[in-house]
């Protein structure tokens with residue numbers, strides 16, 4: 001059973017030049033709830049993600065975290081407030097090691113005098129990165145191996161592990177199962193289920209509709225920048241979900257309109 005509303009978007013819009021990528025989108029995410037965000041290519045999903053993560057400023061609309069209005073000046077502000085995002089292009093630095101990636105932007109320094117000189121606490125970060133990735137169910141060969149030496153799926157696993165390990169309130173996963181084999185995709189779905197159990201609010205974006213139907217509590221369908229449906233997952237079948245995405249099934253007005 002989901003808890004309080006943890007993250008809310010009200011009437012958000014975003015244009016890129018003449019393209020209206022997001023047109024008056026509203027959604028509510030509860031603690032311990034997984035929302036599936038679906039829609040065709042170009043529907044506006046990643047744009048919605050970037051607005052929620054602080055990567056893009058919306059042209060209009062409001063964001064509320066735990067009921068308090070927030071205006072994110074940068075992704076870092078959202079991160080520090082507990083909103084973690086895995087972008088569609090996961091943004092790992094290939095030349096850095098697994099643990100350096102896990103701690104990217106949040107590096108630990110050794111204590112005291114040496115810390116003032118900017119010495120990184122490398123051993124501690126290797127150890128903690130390994131522990132945090134294991135804790136969320138991700139096995140990587142070694143946390144001091146360079147990311148460029150990992151397979152595509154392993155890189156994706158590191159990116160997901162990093163996001164889940166740091167998330168305090170909300171986690172947004174933009175197509176996290178892309179490029180993954182069936183077993184690894186199954187592991188990602190388990191990670192999502194565990195994040196939900198921990199009470200996080202999760203937004204899961206995927207074109208693999210059986211995954212969305214399996215792991216979400218509610219599905220939000222975007223079409224041409226507009227939310228055309230927002231309903232409990234139990235109300236969809238595979239066929240009605242496809243029809244809603246493509247527009248062959250008429251949609252009713254949704255909450256927030």
Ligand SMILES: Nc1ncnc2c1ncn2[C@@H]1O[C@H](COP(=O)(O)OP(=O)(O)OP(=O)(O)O)[C@@H](O)[C@H]1O
Nearest residue numbers: 016019021039040041042043044045046047048088
């Ligand atoms: N930086 C940008 N500059 C200009 N137009 C953009 C930019 N990013 C996205 N768009 C446009 O905005 C619209 C929404 O794109 P968005 O990336 O949000 O779609 P999406 O639903 O994530 O699609 P996909 O399933 O292919 O990832 C598209 O028409 C896209 O071409």
Ligand SMILES: [Mg+2]
Nearest residue numbers: 045046047088
């Ligand atoms: Mg996208």
